[in-house]
Amino acid sequence: MKAKIPSGRPSLNRNRVAGEHLRIALKMLGKKWRRDVEDTRHVLNWESWIACGLPRSPTTIDTDIREGIPENRIADYAHCLGIMPELFISPQTDMVKVLADSLSTDDGRTPSMVLGYKEAFPKRYVEHNRQSYMQELFALMNGVYRMHYVLQGVELIHRCTVWVYDVEAYRLLLRGRFSMFGAENEFNGNMFRWHNNLHVHYLCQNEMELGYTMTVDPLRHNLVKRRSPFWLKGQGLTDRGLADNIPIIFTYRMEMLPLPDGMTHEGLWRQECKAVLEQPFFPPGSPEHGALWAQVLSPDDLLS
Incomplete structure (x- = not known):
């Protein structure tokens, strides 16, 4: 058989x-x-x-x-x-x-703001900001942004430019520039993910103004990720820079600019810095004010 x-x-x-x-x-x-x-x-x-x-x-x-x-x-x-x-x-x-x-190999770049949290913060931080995730986030966000922001209780629309220019272990690096009270302010910032949001700590070069912003993580919201042109809205908090020391709350919208042929990101960044210096804000009654006000302060339909 x-x-x-x-x-x-x-x-x-x-x-x-x-x-x-x-x-x-x-x-x-x-x-x-x-x-x-x-x-x-x-x-x-x-x-x-x-x-x-x-x-x-x-x-x-x-x-x-x-x-x-x-x-x-x-x-x-x-x-x-x-x-x-x-x-x-x-x-x-x-x-x-x-x-x-494996995720938390100590290379000296883990965040310093972990005192009092024992192992909870650094463990979660490296989980949220592992190398592969940050590389994917940088591939999406690398570029120069035109930002408009509104301070709480103020009708002016201020301008700022932001350049997300590099990725390191556990964070993205960015530079920004704005003009306030006739003084030019440049800042450096670290962007990282926590849960479903992106957080930015930034410090002005005068070392007086320390700020913080939060927005959605586009990799956690597919419709946001696919926006073209790519833009984000968020909230921020910073030092006032005046004698009363009252913190400033602001709302912002930042949109990535297309990179012109033959121009580097740094070249575009410097071009936008010059534009911010020439016109740091839009007052009420200016031709741009109404549309920009609506863009910055209207709800984000994709997240509501």
Whole structure:
């Protein structure tokens, strides 16, 4: 009697430990893997996932997590997560600790504002601002912006220019310039993500005005990410720079400018700095005031 020849695909040797470790890692990184592929948090929108040649089918991913990862994909999953394959498949591995250590390698650039929070702040900070995420954010936001802002209780529309010019570990770097009370003010800032928002700490070169702004993270809102031209709205708080020291609250809208042919970002930045100096604000009654006022202060329909 002839032996029965098996039909269909050969069964895969799967590692259940690695599957569970993958589930823990994706949860820790805030990633999704099921049907909602349009979500910016989905692994199919993760640059490292695609670069490592990992599965594009949510069904396959879910099977790898529930039933175990096939041996021929273990190294690729481990590489994507930045850990050794031996640790990825070992039942002795504390996946939370290993991944946290991998994300929080101390290179001297972790934020300093963590006193009093013990390990909670730096751990979450590096989770939110891992290298792959910041590179993706920089690819979207790199450029020169024209900003208009309105101070609380003031009818003037002030101008500012912002240049998001570089990415480092855990943050984007930006420069800005505005003119207030006839004095030109240049500032430097750090942009980072916390949960679903982007935060900016900035300090003027006079070292007197320390400011803070918050806006939505466009990578967490797909419709915002796809805006063309790209723009964001947000809120800010800064020192007044006057004797009474009352903080200033302001609302702003910033729009990325197209880069003219043959011009560098730095060249465009300097051009915008000159324009800010020449006309630092738009008073009520000026031709531009009405439209700009509506742009800055109207609700953001995509987020309401």
